[in-house]
Amino acid sequence: MTTLTFIEHNGTRHEVPARSGDSVMQTAINAGIKGILADCGGTCSCATCHGYVDAAWKDRVPAPAANEQDMLQCVLEPRESSRLTCQIKVTPELNGLVIHLPESQI
Amino acid sequence: MDKSSTLVVIGAGHAGSELACGAREAGWPGRIVLIGEEPHLPYHRPPLSKACLAGDTQAPELLIRSAKAYEKAGVQMRLGIAVRAIDRAARTLALSDGSALPYDRLALATGGRARPLPCAQGAAANATNLHYLRTLQDVERLKPDFLAGRRLVVVGGGYIGLEVAASAIQRGLQVTVLESEPRVLARVTAPVMSDFYETMHRTRGVRIRTGTSVQALHLDATGQRVSAVVCADGEAIDADLVVAGIGLLPNTELAEAAGLAVDNGILVDPQARTNDPLIVAAGDCTRFHSALYGRSLRLESVPHALEQARIAAATLGGQARTHDPLPWFWSDQYDLKLKMVGLSAGHDQVVLRGDPGQSAFSAFYLQGRRLLAVDTVNRIPDFMQAKRLVAGRAEVNPEALADASIPLTQAVPIAAV
Numbered sequence: 001m002t003t004l005t006f007i008e009h010n011g012t013r014h015e016v017p018a019r020s021g022d023s024v025m026q027t028a029i030n031a032g033i034k035g036i037l038a039d040c041g042g043t044c045s046c047a048t049c050h051g052y053v054d055a056a057w058k059d060r061v062p063a064p065a066a067n068e069q070d071m072l073q074c075v076l077e078p079r080e081s082s083r084l085t086c087q088i089k090v091t092p093e094l095n096g097l098v099i100h101l102p103e104s105q106i
Numbered sequence: 107m108d109k110s111s112t113l114v115v116i117g118a119g120h121a122g123s124e125l126a127c128g129a130r131e132a133g134w135p136g137r138i139v140l141i142g143e144e145p146h147l148p149y150h151r152p153p154l155s156k157a158c159l160a161g162d163t164q165a166p167e168l169l170i171r172s173a174k175a176y177e178k179a180g181v182q183m184r185l186g187i188a189v190r191a192i193d194r195a196a197r198t199l200a201l202s203d204g205s206a207l208p209y210d211r212l213a214l215a216t217g218g219r220a221r222p223l224p225c226a227q228g229a230a231a232n233a234t235n236l237h238y239l240r241t242l243q244d245v246e247r248l249k250p251d252f253l254a255g256r257r258l259v260v261v262g263g264g265y266i267g268l269e270v271a272a273s274a275i276q277r278g279l280q281v282t283v284l285e286s287e288p289r290v291l292a293r294v295t296a297p298v299m300s301d302f303y304e305t306m307h308r309t310r311g312v313r314i315r316t317g318t319s320v321q322a323l324h325l326d327a328t329g330q331r332v333s334a335v336v337c338a339d340g341e342a343i344d345a346d347l348v349v350a351g352i353g354l355l356p357n358t359e360l361a362e363a364a365g366l367a368v369d370n371g372i373l374v375d376p377q378a379r380t381n382d383p384l385i386v387a388a389g390d391c392t393r394f395h396s397a398l399y400g401r402s403l404r405l406e407s408v409p410h411a412l413e414q415a416r417i418a419a420a421t422l423g424g425q426a427r428t429h430d431p432l433p434w435f436w437s438d439q440y441d442l443k444l445k446m447v448g449l450s451a452g453h454d455q456v457v458l459r460g461d462p463g464q465s466a467f468s469a470f471y472l473q474g475r476r477l478l479a480v481d482t483v484n485r486i487p488d489f490m491q492a493k494r495l496v497a498g499r500a501e502v503n504p505e506a507l508a509d510a511s512i513p514l515t516q517a518v519p520i521a522a523v
Contacts, residue, residue, distance in 0.1 A: 029170075029171055029175065030171060030172040030174060030175045031175070031178075032127070032175055032178045032179060034131070037412075039408065039409050039412050040152075040408065040409070040436065041150040041152060041153070041170070041408070043152070043153075043436070043438070045436045045443075045445060046409065047490070067443070067486065070486035070487055071486055071490070073487055073490070074486075074487065074490030074491070
């Protein structure tokens with residue numbers, strides 16, 4: 001089974017079971033994780049599912065497509081590790097993935 | 107309010123789902139019941155005219171939240187149930203299954219319904235190949251007719267109509283769009299945008315007739331299916347199926363019958379409160395005063411439904427949060443990502459940035475120097491920057507806007523100190 005870890009801005013950790021094929025965003029929403037919104041329903045249109053990929057996973061997550069890269073320029077507090085979590089699909093290879101959440105999405 | 111209090115949310119769409127779960131998060135201590143007319147858990151509506159028709163998305167992936175998420179939030183779902191009446195004095199709801207449900211606080215997230223085609227009267231109203239597109243049930247009903255080679259007539263050249271047309275052409279149907287205004291998207295965009303979209307659709311084989319109203323529907327020999335759509339000028343267009351996308355009627359009847367203040371939308375204040383202190387409302391069904399535009403608005407927009415639902419939830423949790431919404435919308439047709447922010451009514455100038463010929467451009471709507479709204483096609487950075495400029499009531503320099511080599515941040519005149 002695949003497990004993802006979400007770390008809220010205040011340090012609270014959540015380990016969440018994830019289904020292959022779901023997005024990282026949907027996994028967080030379904031688990032009621034605070035700190036990720038998903039206003040456009042995962043269509044890369046709102047940048048409110050912003051998360052930071054943990055350094056240990058930097059090269060293990062598929063790179064963002066052009067659409068997402070464009071949207072990433074405009075998130076609050078962008079970092080090199082910024083991703084829109086609706087664009088990362090859960091796969092068995094991502095078991096253990098750690099995502100840090102920003103202080104705010106809006 | 108305490109553990110024995112009951113919050114009932116009427117309407118299990120985008121706003122309802124966010125409100126119910128948001129209320130728990132905002133500290134609602136008691137029971138939360140979410141009632142929905144549709145038999146489904148709350149699902150995303152935007153894909154209905156896009157991925158669902160193209161055949162990409164199965165029903166389960168459409169859910170806004172999983173069933174478990176509502177369990178976790180302690181939200182009790184009652185699906186496939188309609189509310190017949192609100193008794194505000196007794197604080198009780200009369201449900202369609204004959205039962206009565208008392209409430210301590212009530213939230214209305216009743217959304218809207220597709221406007222019926224005026225000429226679909228009598229037998230035509232029940233034609234099995236006349237479709238609207240608002241619910242999952244509508245899509246399920248449409249799918250068997252939505253086949254390659256079938257002749258589709260779309261009534262209405264707004265976002266729904268054009269998205270359906272795009273999905274249909276890509277599935278191999280023959281498509282005609284009938285729009286009563288002189289151009290598609292007439293009420294919401296400038297002529298340059300209408301021209302662009304008409305061209306994009308026509309080059310892909312969609313037949314678009316603007317300035318064309320529908321006068322009647324001809325039925326076949328069985329009397330159960332539309333065989334042709336008759337235009338006001340007398341032309342009859344043969345059809346295997348018809349999809350009408352001519353607007354949304356807000357579901358305000360329940361509120362109105364209960365004596366709440368309603369005016370093409372349930373009236374709410376910046377904290378999402380109705381004129382009953384125990385009742386809040388959010389989403390497509392509400393009308394509110396926009397400080398940004400200085401007038402009352404009813405917005406049909408998913409982001410707005412979510413934002414207003416969050417405000418309503420905060421109010422129910424005893425927090426005095428207000429929010430002045432920034433209207434924004436999106437529409438996906440073919441590979442064209444249209445993202446719009448603001449409302450352009452009242453503009454006196456349109457400035458183009460980028461190149462329509464490259465299918466990547468933005469249209470800025472100005473009133474004097476104030477930026478009212480922006481439509482962007484495949485120009486996401488413009489869209490994101492535009493949100494800030496419009497929300498900030500920015501005064502802009504039109505020449506700098508038009509010059510794509512000048513960053514948008516520099517198009518804003520420095521305010522006098």
